[in-house]
Amino acid sequence: xxxxxxxxxxxxxxxxxxxxxxxxxxxxxxxxxxxxxxxxxxxxxxxxxxxxxxxxxxxxxxxxxxxxxxxxxxxxxxxxxxxxxxxxxxxxxxxxxxxxxxxxxxxxxxxxxxxxxxxxxxxxxxxxxxxxxxxxxxxxxxxxxxxxxxxxxxxxxxxxxxxxxxxxxxxxxxxxxxxxxxxxxxxxxxxxxxxxxxxxxxxxxxxxxxxxxxxxxxxxxxxxxxxxxxxxxxxxxxxxxxxxxxxxxxxxxxxxxxxxxxxxxxxxxxxxxxxxxxxxxxxxxxxxxxxxxxxxxxxxxxxxxxxxxxxxxxxxxxxxxxxxxxxxxxxxxxxxxxxxxxxxxxxxx
Amino acid sequence: xxxxxxxxxxxxxxxxxxxxxxxxxxxxxxxxxxxxxxxxxxxxxxxxxxxxxxxxxxxxxxxxxxxxxxxxxxxxxxxxxxxxxxxxxxxxxxxxxxxxxxxxxxxxxxxxxxxxxxxxxxxxxxxxxxxxxxxxxxxxxxxxxxxxxxxxxxxxxxxxxxxxxxxxxxxxxxxxxxxxxxxxxxxxxxxxxxxxxxxxxxxxxxxxxxxxxxxxxxxxxxxxxxxxxxxxxxxxxxxxxxxxxxxxxxxxxxxxxxxxxxxxxxxxxxxxxxxxxxxxxxxxxxxxxxxxxxxxxxxxxxxxxxxxxxxxxxxxxxxxxxxxxxxxxxxxxxxxxxxxxxxxxxxxx
Numbered sequence: 001x002x003x004x005x006x007x008x009x010x011x012x013x014x015x016x017x018x019x020x021x022x023x024x025x026x027x028x029x030x031x032x033x034x035x036x037x038x039x040x041x042x043x044x045x046x047x048x049x050x051x052x053x054x055x056x057x058x059x060x061x062x063x064x065x066x067x068x069x070x071x072x073x074x075x076x077x078x079x080x081x082x083x084x085x086x087x088x089x090x091x092x093x094x095x096x097x098x099x100x101x102x103x104x105x106x107x108x109x110x111x112x113x114x115x116x117x118x119x120x121x122x123x124x125x126x127x128x129x130x131x132x133x134x135x136x137x138x139x140x141x142x143x144x145x146x147x148x149x150x151x152x153x154x155x156x157x158x159x160x161x162x163x164x165x166x167x168x169x170x171x172x173x174x175x176x177x178x179x180x181x182x183x184x185x186x187x188x189x190x191x192x193x194x195x196x197x198x199x200x201x202x203x204x205x206x207x208x209x210x211x212x213x214x215x216x217x218x219x220x221x222x223x224x225x226x227x228x229x230x231x232x233x234x235x236x237x238x239x240x241x242x243x244x245x246x247x248x249x250x251x252x253x254x255x256x257x258x259x260x261x262x263x264x265x266x267x268x269x270x271x272x273x274x275x276x277x278x279x280x281x282x283x284x285x286x287x288x289x290x291x292x293x294x295x296x297x298x299x300x301x302x303x304x305x306x307x308x309x310x311x312x313x314x315x316x317x318x319x320x321x322x323x324x325x326x327x328x329x330x331x332x333x334x335x336x337x338x339x340x341x342x343x344x345x346x347x348x349x
Numbered sequence: 350x351x352x353x354x355x356x357x358x359x360x361x362x363x364x365x366x367x368x369x370x371x372x373x374x375x376x377x378x379x380x381x382x383x384x385x386x387x388x389x390x391x392x393x394x395x396x397x398x399x400x401x402x403x404x405x406x407x408x409x410x411x412x413x414x415x416x417x418x419x420x421x422x423x424x425x426x427x428x429x430x431x432x433x434x435x436x437x438x439x440x441x442x443x444x445x446x447x448x449x450x451x452x453x454x455x456x457x458x459x460x461x462x463x464x465x466x467x468x469x470x471x472x473x474x475x476x477x478x479x480x481x482x483x484x485x486x487x488x489x490x491x492x493x494x495x496x497x498x499x500x501x502x503x504x505x506x507x508x509x510x511x512x513x514x515x516x517x518x519x520x521x522x523x524x525x526x527x528x529x530x531x532x533x534x535x536x537x538x539x540x541x542x543x544x545x546x547x548x549x550x551x552x553x554x555x556x557x558x559x560x561x562x563x564x565x566x567x568x569x570x571x572x573x574x575x576x577x578x579x580x581x582x583x584x585x586x587x588x589x590x591x592x593x594x595x596x597x598x599x600x601x602x603x604x605x606x607x608x609x610x611x612x613x614x615x616x617x618x619x620x621x622x623x624x625x626x627x628x629x630x631x632x633x634x635x636x637x638x639x640x641x642x643x644x645x646x647x648x649x650x651x652x653x654x655x656x657x658x659x660x661x662x663x664x665x666x667x668x669x670x671x672x673x674x675x676x677x678x679x680x681x682x683x684x685x686x687x688x689x690x691x692x693x694x695x696x697x698x
Contacts, residue, residue, distance in 0.1 A: 024508060068508040070484040090468070094453040095444060104443040107470040116482075119439070121456040121466035133465070135419040159373060159417040243648065267646065274649040297616065297646055299592065300623040 024067040033063035040064075044071050084115045086322060087139035089130065089148060092122050092211035096265070098293050098310060105315025106143075113323050115140070128153050135160035141322050143168065144176075146214055151175055164325030166318070170218065172335050177325055179313050180337040183215050187222025189308045190262040190290050191234070193343040199260035199288050200232045205268050208240040216264055219292075223262055237261065239268060246275035253281060259288065260349070266291035266298040266307055273305065273348065288349040303347035311340050373416040382412035389413075393420050433464045435671060436488035438479065438497060441471050441560035445614070447642050447659060454664025455492075462672050464489070477502050484509035490671050492517065493525075495563055500524055513674030515667070519567065521684050526674055528662050529686040532564050536571025538657045539611040539639050540583070542692040548609035548637050549581045554617050557589040565613055568641075572611055586610065588617060595624035602630060608637065609698070615640035615647040615656055622654065622697065637698040652696035660689050 026044075030037045035056060042050045043060040063069075088103070095103065107117040120134055131153030134142055141164040142157050151174040154165045158175065165176040172178035187204070194202050204223045206216045224234050235258060239245055253276060263269025269291030276287055283289050283303055290306040291298055298305035313336070321334065375393075379386045384405060391399045392409040412418075437452070444452065456466040469483055480502030483491055490513040491506050500523040503514045507524065514525040521527035536553070543551050553572045555565045573583050584607060588594055602625060612618025618640030622632055630636050632652055639655040640647055647654035662685070670683065 068505055070481050070505060070509045090453075090456065094446070094449040096449075097443070097446070100443040100445075100449060104439075107439065111470060117470035119468035119470075121460060121468075132419050156417055156419060160419045241645065243645070270646060270649060296590065296592070297619060300619060 024069040026069065026071075028067055029060065029063045029069045032067060033059045035060060083138055083140050085137065085139045086110055086115050086117045086141045086143060087134050087137060088117060088119050088143045089134065089145070090119045090122050091145060092214060093209065096267075096293070097295060098312065102312045102315065106318055107315070109316040109319035110322065113319055115319075115323070128156060131156045135162070138162075140164075141166070141326050143318075143322065145169070149173060149176070163329035164322055166322060166325065168313075172333070175333065177321060177333045178335045179318065179321075180335060181312070182222075183218035184222030184225065185341045186292050186308050186310060187219035187224075187262065188226040189222075189341045189343045190219075190292060191223035191226040193290060193306070193308075193345065194260040194262065194288055194349060195227060195230060195232055197260070197284075197288055197349055201235070201258045201260070202227065202232060203235045203237045203256065203258040203261040205237050205239045205261065205264040205272065207264055207268060208238050208245075219262075219264065239264075239272065241268065241271065243271070243275070246271045247278070250275035250279035250281070253279060253287070259286070261287060261289055263289060263291045266293045266295040266305060269305060269307075269348075270298060270301060273301070284347070284349050290343075290349045294344055299346070301348075306346045306349035307344050309342045309344050311342075373418040375418065375420070377416050378409065378412045378418045381416060382408045384409060432487055432489050434486065434488045435459055435464050435466045435490045435492060436469050436483050436486060437466060437492045437494070438469045438483065439471050440494060441563060442558065445616075445642070446644060447661065451661045451664065455667055456664070458665040458668035459671065462668055464668075464672070477505060480505045484511070487511075489513075490515070490675050492667075492671065494518070498522060498525070512678035513671060515671060515674065517662075521682070524682065526670060526682045527684045528667065528670075529684060530661070531571075532567035533571030533574065534690045535641050535657050535659060536568035536573075536611065537575040538571075538690045538692045539568075539641060540572035540575040542639060542655070542657075542694065543609040543611065543637055543698060544576060544579060544581055546609070546633075546637055546698055550584070550607045550609070551576065551581060552584045552586045552605065552607040552610040554586050554588045554610065554613040554621065556613055556617060557587050557594075568611075568613060588613075588621065590617065590620065592620070592624070595620045596627070599624035599628035599630070602628060602636070608635070610636060610638055612638060612640045615642045615644040615654060618654060618656075618697075619647060619650060622650070633696070633698050639692075639698045643693055648695070650697075655695045655698035656693050658691045658693050660691075 026037050026040045030040045039052060039056065040060055042052055043057045044064060091099065110117050125133060126148060127150065131149055135157050138161050140162065142162050143166045145168040147169050149167060154173055154175040157165050166179060167173050167176050168179045168181050170180065170182035170184065191202060204220050206220055220236060227234055235256065237249065239249055249272065261272065263272050269289055273283055273289045277283060281287050290308065292308040292310060294307045294309035298307055325331065375386050375389045379389045388401060388405065389409055391401055392406050393413060440448065459466050475497060476499065480498055484506050487510050489511065491511050492515045494517040496518050498516060503522055503524040506514050515528060516522050516525050517528045517530050519529065519531035519533065540551060553569050555569055569585060576583055584605065586598065588598055598621065610621065612621050618638055622638045625636055626632060632638050639657065641657040641659060643656045643658035647656055674680065
């Protein structure tokens with residue numbers, strides 16, 4: 001192994017900063033354009049209810065440009081009572097490929113409907129405390145992944161002017177629209193498949209990285225549930241996402257007496273599969289392996305990785321639900337089960 | 350291949366929504382608690398400058414809770430003139446694993462410094478237009494990845510009250526702090542390595558997915574630049590991230606007469622490597638392959654994938670720069686080259 005370091009030289013700081021100037025206000029724009037503040041507001045917010053001549057509109061726009069005046073979204077929201085902002089709290093873990101793609105698509109779809117999606121950084125607070133922090137931004141809609149909100153949180157958001165709250169979780173929450181999405185289904189599907197393939201001593205990988213329990217706990221619970229009453233055992237296998245950890249688990253594999261493993265997702269499954277084979281175990285003869293997410297990379301592996309394919313709601317379907325809910329805030333909450341899981345049987349199980 | 354569909358039944362919508370209530374204001378809280386609006390504001394914003402008795406504070410808090418009153422971040426910002434919000438525009442493509450991890454770490458580090466990171470959805474606008482949209486949220490600091498801002502955009506943000514603008518791109522922008530990070534270095538490193546390994550006819554994968562040119566164009570340019578004047582050719586290889594596209598490219602590989610390929614990143618490199626081997630080509634004997642990102646999965650591959658390791662700035666280093674800049678907005682812009690690339694030579698090249 002060889003490392004070639006390419007170092008980029010430090011560039012000097014370019015120039016001194018300009019002397020701080022006061023932030024221009026709409027009053028400054030009004031003064032420069034020789035109009036009232038109300039006129040500035042009408043022009044810059046494109047209000048059509050008031051007749052203002054084109055030359056005046058032009059003068060206001062030019063004055064705003066000259067001063068570098070930008071309307072304040074906050075002030076605008078205060079006046080209008082609602083924004084076009086859709087707030088989404090971020091997950092407590094780095095987004096995986098499936099979720100990144102989903103957020104990207106949802107954002108694009110909302111943007112085409114003239115909303116802006118804002119992902120709010122998890123600040124370590126949860127429950128109603130979190131709902132209160134989101135409410136401070138006065139979003140017109142909130143999309144909450146996971147189990148991060150209860151009925152009181154929904155009520156807090158609605159009282160603060162949110163017209164729609166949509167949850168992406170295992171159960172509907174009172175007052176909110178629900179996209180039902182239960183991680184336990186993934187574990188159920190994987191364990192059910194391994195059992196159907198004749199395996200009886202089944203390991204379930206549980207990532208050790210902090211925050212992952214949001215997904216791993218229900219996946220493990222789903223696997224246990226699927227095998228309850230069946231002639232099979234479920235063994236929890238904590239695993240960090242490193243080659244060393246996978247090698248260590250593979251080294252003590254024969255002592256565990258397992259004949260199958262659900263790898264949590266494709267990435268952990270690929271990591272463990274490689275370590276098991278390096279330790280002399282045959283896949284699937286000695287150990288059947290299944291992942292989840294149906295990543296392209298799992299299909300490239302030999303043996304091809306079996307997986308649980310997870311279909312998240314389409315960005316544009318979810319966007320249209322949010323838009324409908326915003327335009328009709330009094331409508332009864334909708335509950336959709338667009339999330340589905342399907343076992344894809346390949347060569348590793 | 351076998352698919353087992355696990356379908357989740359639709360649950361009925363739980364209850365009718367509560368009748369819409371007016372959004373409670375601080376005046377409502379003041380009325381219920383029997384105090385002035387100023388007192389409500391002092392208590393709920395934890396102002397210590399004013400002496401207010403503990404029983405009064407408790408009365409205000411209880412009234413706020415009873416009414417479900419949440420202070421309005423916008424109103425607070427209007428009063429205070431600045432927020433604790435750090436805005437980051439999202440990338441125009443789904444975040445890859447490296448970037449997801451970086452955002453997650455940065456967010457955690459800012460959160461420990463009592464800021465909230467908000468990722469602003471790309472809305473299809475760019476340049477000063479985008480800066481104006483971000484400015485409307487009145488962030489205290491803005492972190493711009495890529496080349497999405499110029500000196501005028503920086504000025505717009507500063508005039509709107511942003512105390513710090515930090516860019517994560519190839520060049521410093523006037524008025525902004527810079528974390529220098531040039532994607533061309535990745536291409537330079539990869540092409541330089543392949544040339545040093547004796548390869549002369551080098552293909553460079555360019556992903557066909559929309560938005561990827563933000564990264565792929567400078568990587569290709571860097572590869573070309575590294576080989577300028579050398580006895581080597583660079584061939585652009587458009588490739589979609591599908592097995593079919595990779596197989597099609599592999600099928601016409603011999604006609605291209607290439608002896609090496611820089612796969613854009615590890616994921617495209619792994620996809621192409623598999624297709625090349627399935628088409629009967631030997632790696633690295635017939636074709637040397639190198640990726641970028643140093644994903645764990647590339648290390649698991651046989652032959653082990655050579656790669657360009659990219660080190661992004663640490664979340665906490667960047668967070669401390671942002672915090673320093675916010676607290677001292679008049680300081681001269683800093684320029685840091687924390688981003689570095691290192692070629693990791695394994696078995697595929």
